[in-house]
Amino acid sequence: MSRRRSSTCGHGSLPDRSTTPNEPLLARHLKLHDLFDGGAGHDLVTGRRLVLGNADVRISYVVAAETSPLYRNAIGDECVFIEDGTGTLETVFGHIPFGPGDYLIVPRATTHRWVTDGTVRAYGIEASSHILPPKRYLSRFGQLLEHAPYCERDLRGPSEPEIRDETDVEVHILHRGSGPGGVSGTVHVVPQHPFDVIGWDGCLYPYAFNVADFEPITGRVHQPPPVHQVFEGSNFVICNFVPRKVDYHPLAIPVPYFHSNVDSDEVMFYVAGNYEARKGSGIGPGSISLHPGGHSHGPHPSAIEASLGIEAVDELAVMVDTFRPLELGEAGTASDDGKYAWSWNQ
Numbered sequence: 415m416s417r418r419r420s421s422t423c424g425h426g427s428l429p430d431r432s433t434t435p436n437e438p439l440l441a442r443h444l445k446l447h448d449l450f451d452g453g454a455g456h457d458l459v460t461g462r463r464l465v466l467g468n469a470d471v472r473i474s475y476v477v478a479a480e481t482s483p484l485y486r487n488a489i490g491d492e493c494v495f496i497e498d499g500t501g502t503l504e505t506v507f508g509h510i511p512f513g514p515g516d517y518l519i520v521p522r523a524t525t526h527r528w529v530t531d532g533t534v535r536a537y538g539i540e541a542s543s544h545i546l547p548p549k550r551y552l553s554r555f556g557q558l559l560e561h562a563p564y565c566e567r568d569l570r571g572p573s574e575p576e577i578r579d580e581t582d583v584e585v586h587i588l589h590r591g592s593g594p595g596g597v598s599g600t601v602h603v604v605p606q607h608p609f610d611v612i613g614w615d616g617c618l619y620p621y622a623f624n625v626a627d628f629e630p631i632t633g634r635v636h637q638p639p640p641v642h643q644v645f646e647g648s649n650f651v652i653c654n655f656v657p658r659k660v661d662y663h664p665l666a667i668p669v670p671y672f673h674s675n676v677d678s679d680e681v682m683f684y685v686a687g688n689y690e691a692r693k694g695s696g697i698g699p700g701s702i703s704l705h706p707g708g709h710s711h712g713p714h715p716s717a718i719e720a721s722l723g724i725e726a727v728d729e730l731a732v733m734v735d736t737f738r739p740l741e742l743g744e745a746g747t748a749s750d751d752g753k754y755a756w757s758w759n760q
């Protein structure tokens with residue numbers, strides 16, 4: 415049994431989760447590194463600032479140097495990408511050490527907390543659904559197939575649980591409710607520490623996957639975006655663009671051609687390296703580009719010529735494509751450079 419102490423955490427104590435429509439429709443450059451002045455005073459849960467969101471998925475950013483409270487997201491799975499820093503994801507299933515480039519998949523309603531070693535930069539993708547490997551990479555038995563860009567050997571599960579005997583422990587719960595976006599928060603004070611377990615059974619548990627273990631799929635000519643896909647949720651996909659050999663046909667143009675997003679809003683988070691197609695646009699590590707459905711886009715001026723003859727790229731970026739339109743969170747509005755939509759006019 416748990417004692418409920420809702421008075422300490424109504425939705426008013428959650429980070430601002432309100433959103434505003436992307437109207438008039440604009441492509442945007444959001445500079446996430448401008449959002450935080452260091453990690454002091456922030457943790458990886460309560461410090462998150464909402465960048466973009468809709469009913470299916472919320473994207474947030476945080477720079478944190480404090481241990482988070484115990485936390486349980488009862489709305490959906492979370493995929494937290496570690497841009498930089500190290501620490502430990504402690505969960506009721508056991509612990510997972512993490513470092514730069516890790517995706518941490520935390521299933522819905524997993525009680526956990528984040529312990530940082532110094533400052534950690536993280537990009538949060540919170541689903542209203544589960545987050546799973548792409549269906550086309552799984553056999554009918556649920557195993558990753560041989561043409562998948564990663565396999566079970568690349569996934570790092572939790573170590574064995576530990577026994578804690580603390581009492582009257584607070585657990586922060588994010589749940590469906592009456593707050594902005596249909597989300598509310600409640601703090602439960604539970605009589606026993608939730609990690610006080612000696613074992614568990616079943617097929618649901620958190621795990622880590624490092625983006626450096628993603629084997630890129632390349633070809634003689636430009637490969638379509640699904641080759642970059644790493645996970646999927648309901649009404650969105652997560653892809654990554656990793657260092658790789660580029661198109662090797664003698665007449666290939668390595669940067670992508672101009673395209674319209676017919677089915678999705680496209681959110682690229684640039685982590686490291688030089689992203690060839692965005693040369694000259696001001697985009698660099700820590701940037702987001704939002705290319706919404708209805709917006710045509712392609713390489714920036716001179717990027718095509720600059721890409722001719724290159725054999726490989728060192729770019730590292732995480733992309734979320736959403737099938738329903740995204741709205742701007744407070745951090746999206748606060749980090750918008752205000753001029754990206756005109757950056758092709760050079």
Ligand SMILES: [Fe+2]
Pocket residue numbers: 673680705711
């Ligand atoms: Fe695109």
